[in-house]
Amino acid sequence: MAMEIPRKMKAIQYSTYGGPDVLHCEEVPVPVAGENEVLVRVHAVGINPGDWQIRSGLAGDRFKLPYIPGWDVSGVAASVGAGVTNFSPGDAVYGMTVNSGGCAEYVVVPARYLALKPDSVDFVEAAALPQSAFTAWHALFVQGKLETGQTVLINGAAGGVGHFAVQLARWKEARVIGTASARNESYLLDLGATAFVDYTASLPTEIERSADIVLDTVGGEKVDWLLDILKPGGRLVPITWGRYSSVKAAKASVTVQEVQYPAISTAYLDELTHLVNGGQLNVTIDSVFPLEDTAKAHEKSESRRARGKIVIRVL
Ligand SMILES: NC(=O)c1ccc[n+]([C@@H]2O[C@H](COP(=O)([O-])OP(=O)(O)OC[C@H]3O[C@@H](n4cnc5c(N)ncnc54)[C@H](OP(=O)(O)O)[C@@H]3O)[C@@H](O)[C@H]2O)c1
Known part of the structure; x- marks a missing residue:
């Protein structure tokens, strides 16, 4: 035409x-x-x-x-x-x-x-x-190697990347802990998060050492607490700069990955299209x-x- x-x-x-x-x-x-x-x-x-x-x-x-x-x-x-x-x-x-x-x-x-x-x-x-859903996909599945039945904490779960990450992790049948402020609690639970954490309140002790993967979309100076959430052998995948103590990470036997800026491709977009058309990604x-x-x-x-x-x- x-x-x-x-x-x-x-x-x-x-x-x-x-x-x-x-x-x-x-x-x-x-x-x-x-x-x-x-x-x-x-x-x-x-x-x-x-x-x-x-x-x-x-x-x-x-x-x-x-x-x-x-x-x-x-x-x-x-x-x-x-x-x-x-x-x-x-x-x-x-x-x-x-x-x-x-x-x-x-x-x-x-x-x-x-x-x-x-x-x-x-x-x-x-x-x-494109950018947000692909970043969530890459962080969870390529860098995080998230598997069915595992637990992932998504820091910043209500944002552009986070809300896709919640849905992709649920599609993978993982358990999802989503963090946001209280106004987003029912939104995240409706989206599929298994548990909600209000980052403005004190941290529930039961989530310590409970996650296989942490996806951090927030970063900054005050993200060291995320290391406490990981099980030994767990992986923290940041998509933006954050200050994580390497001493604390080594003590907890967890790894902190480098921030990556992967290039999108038609093949990845086609994967997203498939999930969107199938109603698994909104x-x-x-x-x-x-x-x-x-x-x-x-x-x-x-x-x-x-x-x-x-x-x-x-x-
Ligand atoms: N590496 C890459 O390829 C890549 C790609 C895309 C984006 N990024 C980076 O990733 C970061 C996130 O991007 P985005 O588009 O998802 O951001 P965004 O949409 O602007 O994030 C907004 C969300 O962040 C939440 N939030 C703010 N402070 C928080 C805190 N302390 N704890 C938990 N949640 C908090 C807010 O929830 P409340 O209102 O409830 O606080 C809000 O829903 C940006 O720095 C961006 O530059 C990197």
């Missing part, structure tokens, strides 16, 4: 690092799909903490300015570059860009980072999935913003209070 592609498009971009006010809606050229790439007419963009971490300069200054944020996209293939055989113009797709650029009407994505959109969800839900949408309000979406994410995912609707 041929699609008319304009030469200019609306995009949110910034030319200096800083607060949400550096984000501006501007007119920029529509990119062109190169070899093995797909030009996607963007319908929705999922927000990730990485978006504002880069924008604020927290992730360093190696990102070339001006910069268009947004990694997770869903939309329709507008054109395909040479060598692309698995997508055609008109296909509804979702996936992840290589270096942001999603907060725009069009974005170029390598075909190997795209898949056909799950039929059972709309574009907003599809855009919420998306919680915290809030949806129009493209022009990307700054508000960043502010919401930066508050660290999102339940599930924040998404920008472009079309």
Whole structure:
């Protein structure tokens, strides 16, 4: 299906690092799909903490300015570059860009980072999935090697990554302890968590030395207590920086893994599609913003209070 592609498009971009006010809606050229790439007419963009971490300069200054944020996209293939055989113009797709650029009407994505959109969800839900659900999958099953019948504690279980991790671990028939503040207790138990821990209250002693794996999505300076939750031989899998005492870890005979940033692929996205279409993996949408309000979406994410995912609707 041929699609008319304009030469200019609306995009949110910034030319200096800083607060949400550096984000501006501007007119920029529509990119062109190169070899093995797909030009996607963007319908929705999922927000990730990485978006504002880069924008604020927290992730360093190696990102070339001006910069268009947004990694997770869903939309329709507008054109395909040479060598692309698995997508055609008109296909509804979702996936992840290589270096942001999603907060725009069009974005170029390598075909190997795209898949056909799950039929059972709309574009907003599809855009919420790639980075968070894949990160949860990789942390639990590739790094954590979680097996049926094991126990996993998910720190930050109500967030973008955490709420997918709860469902994936339950799909694996693992026991799930989810941490969040009290307002998320019934949400997490409804999502499938076997037990709930309010991180603002004192720790229930029965969870000490009870978990085979801890997935930490929170990190920071005050996460040493997570080492007390692991059984000897257990694995702590962090997806963000945290200060864990190596002395304490050695004493408890547990290991703390390195933070990894694995690359997504069509094969992983197809696995997610299968679970979404089968009803085993559902998306919680915290809030949806129009493209022009990307700054508000960043502010919401930066508050660290999102339940599930924040998404920008472009079309
Ligand atoms: N390594 C990777 O490939 C990768 C990929 C994606 C994300 N990340 C990183 O992973 C981290 C989490 O990402 P995300 O998208 O899941 O974040 P998020 O959606 O912003 O997380 C928000 C959630 O965190 C919870 N929370 C805040 N403080 C908490 C605490 N002290 N204990 C337990 N829960 C707490 C909140 O629950 P309450 O409101 O109940 O407090 C809220 O539901 C970010 O730093 C991100 O940069 C890494």
